[in-house]
Amino acid sequence: MGVRIPNSELVKRVVFYTMKRRGMVHTQEELAELVQKELKKLNKNFSITPQRSRKIALQINNMEITVKTKKSKKSRPKKCPVCGNKLKSIYGKNLLDKRITVGFRCKICGYHANEKFFAPMKYEFKLLKR
Numbered sequence: 163m164g165v166r167i168p169n170s171e172l173v174k175r176v177v178f179y180t181m182k183r184r185g186m187v188h189t190q191e192e193l194a195e196l197v198q199k200e201l202k203k204l205n206k207n208f209s210i211t212p213q214r215s216r217k218i219a220l221q222i223n224n225m226e227i228t229v230k231t232k233k234s235k236k237s238r239p240k241k242c243p244v245c246g247n248k249l250k251s252i253y254g255k256n257l258l259d260k261r262i263t264v265g266f267r268c269k270i271c272g273y274h275a276n277e278k279f280f281a282p283m284k285y286e287f288k289l290l291k292r
């Protein structure tokens with residue numbers, strides 16, 4: 163029995179349908195589980211990872227994703243830990259009027275953190291109603 167990877171459009175539709183029914187999902191693992199269950203109704207070999215379902219969920223309009231973070235000793239990430247895009251530095255001035263990096267943000271998904279890197283811990287998904 164092989165594993166089949168569902169295409170993004172299909173996953174997007176399933177994520178949307180799932181979110182419409184649930185309204186809110188508290189972790190990407192939970193989201194993947196729900197999406198997987200729906201996908202298996204279509205093809206029992208369909209498989210999806212939590213990371214992929216999160217990335218596809220990001221592409222849906224009206225989807226609000228909240229990132230719960232925790233302090234980390236790791237240095238700042240090169241890529242956005244949420245969507246994998248490039249991060250932009252946010253500059254500020256210190257007391258001596260020198261330009262310093264105070265944090266960074268992602269233009270794509272809005273993830274941001276201050277210079278003390280906060281690692282994403284938990285993703286919360288919410289479908290906004292128009």
Ligand SMILES: [Zn+2]
Nearest residue numbers: 242245268271
């Ligand atoms: Zn991002």
